[in-house]
Amino acid sequence: MRRGEVGAAAVLLALSLARGAGAAVQDPGCGRFEIVVRAATPLYRLPHAFLRPGSDSAWVRSRPWRRGTDYVLDATRGVFRVLGDPVPGDTIHVAACWLIDPPPLELQLNRYRPAPGVAAESAGVAPAEAAAPVRPVTRHDPSTAPAGAQLALSGNKTIAVDFGSNQDAFLRQSLDLAVSGTLAPGVELTGVLSDRNTPLTASGTTQDLQALDRVLIELKAPQGGASLGDVPLELTQGEFARLDRRLQGVRGEWSIGSFQATAAAATAPGEYHRLQLFGIEGQQGPYLLTDRDGGLGVSVVAGSEVVTVDGERMTRGESADYSIDYERARITFTNRRPITSATRITVEYQYTLNRYRRSLVAAGSRWQQGALSAFFQGMSEGDDRGRPLDTVLDPSDKERLRAAGDSAVRAIGAGVAGGGGDYDTVRVAQGLAFAYAGPDSGQFTVQFARVGAGEGEYADSTIVAGRSVYRFVGAGNGAYRVGRSLPLPEAHQLLAVGGGVRLGVAALELEGAASRLDHNTFSSLDDRDDLGGAGRATLRLEGKLPGSRAAVSSVLQARLIGDRFAPFVALERPFAEEDWGLAPGTSLDHQRRVDWTGSLRPAGGGELAARAGRLSIPGGFTSVRRELEWSRDGLFSTHALVSRSEGTGRGLRFADGGRERARLDLRLRLPWIEPALLAESDQRRFPSDTGRVGERFREAGLELASGRAVPWRLVAGHTVRRDSRAAPGGFLDRGLARTTRVSLEGPAERRLTLGLSYQHREVEPLADLSRSRSDLGNLSMRVEDPSRGLGGQMHLEVTAEGENRRVRKLTRVGAGLGAYDSLGNYLGHGDYDLALVVSPELDRVERAALSTLMTWRFGSSEAWRGSRIEFDFESDARRRGKLRLGDPVVPPGAVFTDPGLTRGSVLQRLEVELAPGSRASNLRARAERRVTADRTFENFSQALDDRSLTLTWRTRPLGVLSTALEGRSRRQIAAQTVLQGAALRRALGESGVRGEVVYTPHSRLRAAAEIDASWDRLEGQIEATRTVRLGPDVGVQVGSGGHLEVSARRAFVGGAAPLGLLPTADPIGPPRWEASTHLDHRVRESATLGLSFTVTDRPGRRTQSTGRAELRAYF
Incomplete structure (x- = not known):
């Protein structure tokens, strides 16, 4: 079956399932939320508080989360805490129910005080006539908050000491603090501070503000506000001094009447950079982000990126448009946003500083009174040349910097x-x-x-x-x-002033800016070109035609940007240079330009716009551009555009450049169906000194979508695109691309929730392009039938990515002189050394990932209520070349043996729980198989196969006594192969039984005894390794606020010596003695003391001990 037929079959299957799905009545007190994970942020506040206990559930794209293991929830305050280390940028889905009309979290008790004289009259005593007159005074009780003040403070502070037999004592601390409320009527305060794993200094203090994980304190008042910590700064007035940054410092805002002002002072966590790049055919990523010089190895400031694809802004998240690895500066697009060779990608971001500490001061203001307006914006950013980050400058280095001027080559x-x-x-x-x-x-x-x-x-x-x-x-x-x-310390200042006046239908706006950029503050050489200037004038005319309701407008703008002017951000939109006939990547930050834009909006609807302009840039290039555009929405929607530009470069052999573009979009919006016709032609020529350079494409497509009257949203389309490149005789066709798209989205809050997107693209070579075929798809399905206890969810993703070529290089250094064996396994003392060689070249890898979970919950009696059967299937197949039809449901055997899979994993799990409330027959069964393979190295492969079966029988014969009996069987297979080298294949079988008796007479005592017996044997080994582990577990309440837990295990090993599945330097087999103790004691109502200690003893090794003393205060 071809893949196009597979996509059509998937659509038909989804429609047939939707036909039987009935609408469910939506509970106004229940809903779902989405949380985007931020780096080093464990706490997230949900939109509702007073959540119903037990109604919450959470899941991510790959699996459901377990309460208490992956997350905890403060149901009263609606605070969601993430446990573990999720991937920043991922999306957490939370479902819960809440009180529709919740009570307040806090109530203030007002004390009744009678007015003077009232108490005496009530007691029957007449007030004294000669009493002194009452004088008004100001009285304030420090223990009582002023009127209108209400603050809620929550969080905890922890100080801990880690110690052990193989380590020195280490002092750690952490702080989580959240505050919100009002200080006075109209004055609001919110704050979040997170300080995790920051070591204390010798004086008992922690690091400075920028070393904390997250700090944000916001104060809002009717006439202004202030923010401290991780704050965003946006200055948007004018064109030359715009700024959008994430900073660590303080920001203030103030407004009075028609005047508004903003100021900020902070340390800059990164340096701004804009990167423009073209996509690779059929490759969703990763795309590497660089510094301003094109160097790799940088890290991106979390949350600082702005990503656009073909002019449309993208949303971060693995379930959205893209995911980003901030540490390695890599961005990968999901299959919701297909990437082709014609895709234009722009990423604006801040990469972490690696030269000097940098500070930023910025201010902006705006005033408007009637027809007059004015604004001011200024900013200064500079490196602290006395505080280099990654190096130490000696006197000779500073002398070289003084003599280098602005040239990095000489530094x-x-x-x-x-x-x-x-x-x-x-x-x-x-x-x-x-x-x-x-x-x-x-x-x-x-x-x-x-x-x-x-x-x-x-x-x-x-x-x-x-x-x-x-x-x-x-x-x-x-x-x-x-x-x-040697890093060059920079200093950059920019000042912009502007104003405007409106007289009737006319408006005039003027702006002037001056900049100073010193590339090396150590040196005064080359400082004569540090200053630059820019200016702009804009005239607008808006009104209606005489005798008509048609609106017209005219905008004339002149812009002059000097050759030495240095803005803080790019002044033009991404790839704007192509509109004038310039090659991608040509800077337009220095230009002379005149633009005119006119528009006509008839009374019957629609808009006709005309544009014309002239541009010249340093180097002698001059271009003239003309454009006409029509758009109208309604029953018959139209959008048409015709654009043409002609330019000439001075001193070039092939000096002509330009662009000719035409686009047509016709749509018929009917209640049940919306057909559309799309056509576009785009021809670009760029000046060159070596040969004719240019591109051309022509594209036509049809699209069919469901109308507004259809609850299911269906969109299907097919486009044909022909790409050409410039040649001496005109344009030479390179390839023909055919793309088919299908998407389906069902209504929410029904028993069946469905989402489907699929794209099939084929590129047929006509000249120098290579044949290409790609399939991208998403299928998400969620089924719930509470009346029958049935539920299930499925997610399928098909995408393509790039993967670096890697080689494991083993070098024999002599017996006992290395740390690895002949396969590259770390042993500590071996004959080989290992080096990983990574090539910058990327191989295209197609990936299919499937995750399914099916659940049946049954039982109505007290003993059988909560019984369940669950089946979980997860697979991830990455194949060089083309995916096979069965890769989403790849069998475990194929993962283990198929050499075409660079990476593969499959999980099959069946879990059954019967009669959880029964005293004598609570049964649990779990069967699982997990297979993984890694063949990303060109000369090495490894595969693991792990199968296990567990049966558990739990009883509660008495109210204070419970027992558990568990039997298990496990088989593991490992295979390692080095190309033209050694090979290893091992199989390890394990079987065992575990018994446990628990005695709980009351809540102050819990005592348990456990015995575990196991038999391990490598395949081909005659004698097995027999292991028996036994010991007690005791938990007892100490005093009124303490709890002590003690656990000890003694192991007896007989038979063959223990062997691991793979060679390793870690100890194999259980420790002979293992004991742990943990004490929690409530020192005060809001403070706890924790002490934990663990001892491990292995034959032939030193006894190891680790411990932790922790004091935690809640507030």
Whole structure:
């Protein structure tokens, strides 16, 4: 069956299932929420408080979450706490029910005080006539909050000491604090502070403010506000001094009458950069983000990115448009946003500083009174040259920086040290050069500095053991030189002033800006070009035609941006240079431009717009652009655009450039169906000195969508696109692409919830393109039938990504001189050393991931209520080349043996629980098989197969006594292979039985005894390893606020010596003695003391002990 037929069959199946799904009555006190995970943020406040106990559930894309294991919920306050370390940017779905009319969290008791004289009269005593007159005074009771003040404070503070036999004592602390409420009528205060795992200093204090995980304190008043901590800053007035950053510092806002002002002072966590790139055909990612010089290895400030695809802003999240790895600066798009070779991707972000600490001061204001308006914006950002981050500058380095001027090529320090390293010297035609000898196998430690393409003698070739390797390519042929790149401290200031006036139908706005950018504050050389300026004038005319209700407008704008003007952000939208006939990546930050835009909006609807402009940029390029656009919404919606630009570059052999674009979009919006016709032609030519450069595509498509009267939203479309490139005789066709799209979305809050999206794309080569075929799809389904106890959910994802080529390089160094065996397993003492070689080249890998969960809950009697049968199936198949039809439901055997799968995993789990309320026959059964394989290395593969079966019988013969008997069986298989090298295959069988007796006479005491017997045997081994572990568990209440738990285990091992499934340096087998104790004691009403201690004793090894003392205060 072809994949197009599979997509059509999936649509028909979904429609047939939807036909039988009845609408459910929505409970106004129940609903779902979505939480986007933020880095280092464990607490999230839900929109509702006073949640119904037991009504909550949470899940992510891959699996459901368990209460108490993955998350905890404060039902009273509606605070959701995440346990563990979820992926930042992922989406958590939460379902819960709440009180529709909840009571207040706090009530203030007002004390009754009678007015003077009232108490005396009530007691029958007449007031004294000669009493002194009452004088008004101001009285305040410090224990009583002022009128209108109401603050809610919650959180905890923890101080702990970790110690052990193999480590020094280490002091740790953490703080979680949340405050919200009002300080006075109209004055609101909210704050969040999170400080996790920040070590205390010798003086007992923690790090400075920027070292905390998350800080945010906001104060709002009728005339202004202030924020402290992780604050966003947006300055949007004018065009030249706009700013949108995430900062760590303080921000204030103030408004009075028609005047508004904003000011901020902070440390900048990162440096702004905009990256424009084209997509790769059929590859959703990862796409690497770089610094401003194109270097890799940076990290992105969390939450600072703005991602657009073809001009449309994307949403972060694995269930949304893209996911981002902030640490490694990689972005991957989900299959909701298909990426092709024609896709234009723009990412604006801040990458973490690696040169100097940087501070930012900014202010902006606006005033408007009647027809007059004015604004001011200014900002200053600079590096602290006395506080470098990743290096230490000695006096010789500072002298080199003073003599370097603004040139980073001249700011290079010494970069060679003897005494061992990764490089040796070799003789070449120009003399001696450095050559890579292997990790720690050379005589020199050499650093390389990037100086730009064609300026150096070395080039980077690959990555070995996490470090870049450089090779000599000759003078003028590389981008690197031997030496240590010295960071240049920068200082950047910008000031913009503007104003406007409106007279009737006319409005005039003026703006002027000045900037100063010093690329090296150490040096006064090259400072003559630091200053720059820009100006803008805009004239608007708006009104109606005489004798008609048609509205017209005209906008004339002139802009002059000097060659040395330095804005803080890019002034033009992404890829705007193509509209003028310039190649992608050409900067428009320095230009002279005149634009005119006119529009006509007839009384019958629609809008006709005309645009014209002239542009010139440094270097001699001049272009003229004209555009006409019509749009109208209604029963028959139309959108048409015709654009043409012609430009000429001075001094170039092929000087002409330009763009000719035409687009048509026709839609008929009927109640039940909405057909549409789309057509577009786009031809671009760019000036060049080597040959004709340009591109052209022509595209046509049909689309069919369901109308507003249909509760199910169905969209289907097919497009054909022909791509061409410029050639001496015109344009040469390169390829023909055919794309089919289908999406289906069902109404929410029904027994069946369905979402489907599928795209099939084929590229047929006509000249120099290669044949390509890709399938992207999503299928999400959720079924609930509470009356029958049935439930299920399924999620299928099909996508394509890029994967780095990797090689495991094993080097024999002698018996006992290495740390690895011949397969690359870490042993601590081996004959080999291991190095991982990572190539920057990416191979296209198609991926199919399926997750299903089916549940049946039954039982109405007290003993059988809560009985359930659950089946869980999860698979993840990544294949070089094309996916196979059965890869979403890949069998375990294929994961273990199929060499075409670079990565594969499959999980099959069946779980049964019967009669959970029965005293004599509570039965649980669990059968599971998990298979994983990793073949991402070109010369190494590893596969694991783990099968297990567990049966548990629990009884409660008496109210104070309960028992559990468990039998288990497990079989594990491991296979490792090195290409043209060693191979390993092992199978380990395990069977065992465990018994437990628990005695709980009352809530102050719990005593248990456990015995566990197991038999382990490697395949081919005659004798098994017999292990018996037994010991008690005791929990007892200590005093009125303490609880002590003690556990001890003694192991007896007989038979063959224990062996692991894979060679490892970790101890194999259970410890001979293992004991742990934990004490929790409530010191005060809101403070607890915790002490824990663990001791482990293994034969032939030193006894190991670890402990922790913890004091936690709640408030």
